[in-house]
Amino acid sequence: MLSFNSKKGVSPLIATVLLIAFAVALGSVVMNWGLNLNLGKSADSCRNVEIKIRNIDVAEVCFGGFGPNGYINFIIDNTGTIDISGLAIWVVGEKGTRLFDLDNILIKKDSLYNKKDKEVSYDFSTFGNIKQVQFIPKVKSEQTTEICPRNAVKADKIGVCA
Numbered sequence: 565m566l567s568f569n570s571k572k573g574v575s576p577l578i579a580t581v582l583l584i585a586f587a588v589a590l591g592s593v594v595m596n597w598g599l600n601l602n603l604g605k606s607a608d609s610c611r612n613v614e615i616k617i618r619n620i621d622v623a624e625v626c627f628g629g630f631g632p633n634g635y636i637n638f639i640i641d642n643t644g645t646i647d648i649s650g651l652a653i654w655v656v657g658e659k660g661t662r663l664f665d666l667d668n669i670l671i672k673k674d675s676l677y678n679k680k681d682k683e684v685s686y687d688f689s690t691f692g693n694i695k696q697v698q699f700i701p702k703v704k705s706e707q708t709t710e711i712c713p714r715n716a717v718k719a720d721k722i723g724v725c726a
Contacts (some may be wrong), residue, residue, distance in 0.1 A: 623723025650702035658692030
């Protein structure tokens with residue numbers, strides 16, 4: 565007859581440690597493999613986008629008007645290698661923020677976009693004095709419009725339009 569007392573095996577503590585070590589090793593292999601996968605788009609459509617803000621006199625952005633009839637003007641330089649098909653403008657005021665979208669514009673590569681009219685409105689009575697303006701470019705890729713927040717530029721020098 566066989567006796568269970570004479571058999572040798574791995575103690576439960578050592579077996580548990582070996583299972584945990586195996587799970588950690590397998591997990592790290594899967595994580596490293598997963599980091600190299602590109603599950604998103606095949607090409608980053610924002611990688612060739614670059615914009616700069618041109619100065620208007622001594623400021624990067626100027627404003628005009630009073631109360632709810634305020635507006636901002638600016639000049640954007642497309643220094644990237646592709647056309648820009650829109651801008652999101654994020655205006656930070658003392659009392660709040662305002663997001664304005666310019667979707668029906670085209671800024672060709674190596675050209676300027678000079679906004680001199682009152683189209684970009686800003687309500688000073690609601691949002692307060694302007695502290696900062698951020699410009700976020702948009703590009704068209706296939707049939708969608710991509711927003712490029714990594715390529716955004718901030719304007720800190722705000723002045724009054726002459």
